Amino acid sequence: MLTLYGLTNSGNSYKPRLLLAKLGRAFRHVEVNSEGGATREPAFLAKNPNGKVPLLELEDGRLLAESNAMLLYFGEGTRFLPTDPYERALVYQWLFFEQYSHEPNIAVRRALVIYPARAAQATPERLAATLAGGTKALGVMERQLSSHPFMAGECFTLADIALFAYTQDAALAGYDMRQFPHVEAWLDRVRADPGHVPLEWTGP
């Protein structure tokens, strides 16, 4: 059986869980408390030298890191990844946008705000920088979603799964979502897509 090593409360760990739920594929969830240092232990580093969750282990023991790489791996040949080369490239575009411009602000600010152990890192400068960067990223999403129902265009794709993971908690992380009504409406559309499961779900 597939094994997903992840922290339940991590949006990155949630992404492959959400896709596997939609695809009806069974997997085993193994909790790894990355906030408590478990990803820096030798046994975990032997599996992922970059020391991050999620980590996927295939039935034959082969390993794959990076949440968005897992989405592309499982999404191939499904309704979540277009076959048209340009439409597919737009999915790639938004997956890289998510990891470069969105997650390092919104996910990081969420962690600074919600995890007590991060309090020392939650300096005014860092909170301000992630607020500004995340607000800019949400503005880019707002603009796209003001003229398209989904991030990569007309259909729900892997780009929506990736960007939903942390955008759903942007208000919790301190972003003023009243500035982004199209993003708020899109969050509801993502939740309405068949097979949706919440962040807390860790498998069948």
Add this chain to the structure above:
Amino acid sequence: MLTLYGLTNSGNSYKPRLLLAKLGRAFRHVEVNSEGGATREPAFLAKNPNGKVPLLELEDGRLLAESNAMLLYFGEGTRFLPTDPYERALVYQWLFFEQYSHEPNIAVRRALVIYPARAAQATPERLAATLAGGTKALGVMERQLSSHPFMAGECFTLADIALFAYTQDAALAGYDMRQFPHVEAWLDRVRADPGHVPLEWTGP
């Protein structure tokens, strides 16, 4: 003809140029001085609301952002992107590693060090954080390259193009490359792959 908007000296802008050179595909290079604020001007933001180069404009005017999305778009069906699902997923993995764990440290530190206008941002804390983060990323590459000739395994792929872009300037950015002999040997293997062009090359 394809148009690539980019800053010649940007490693991200160089990635699609290097791939197009290897593929022998003609394109028009349009210099956009992102370091001078050109990506924040309304005419550019109308093309890429995220305000970043590189930006690709297809013959019919359709646009694509994100350097690694361009690599996947042009790489499809070529020797640079495997067809085996798992081998392909490893390419994805390293492309996301590059944008999340490598570029935000090594490319950012390179910019802080080489662009005079960035001097005010080059605080001791920022230089130390990017030195630590980039050294960790280079260590992950060193470990992979100690047992494989290329980042995704046995063959040269898009992952090598993406990671070469800024690793080639890691010494300039202040990283001690004597710690990473396998990375140094890999840089030479990348330069020896057919069709290589240097960062300064902006088209035929």
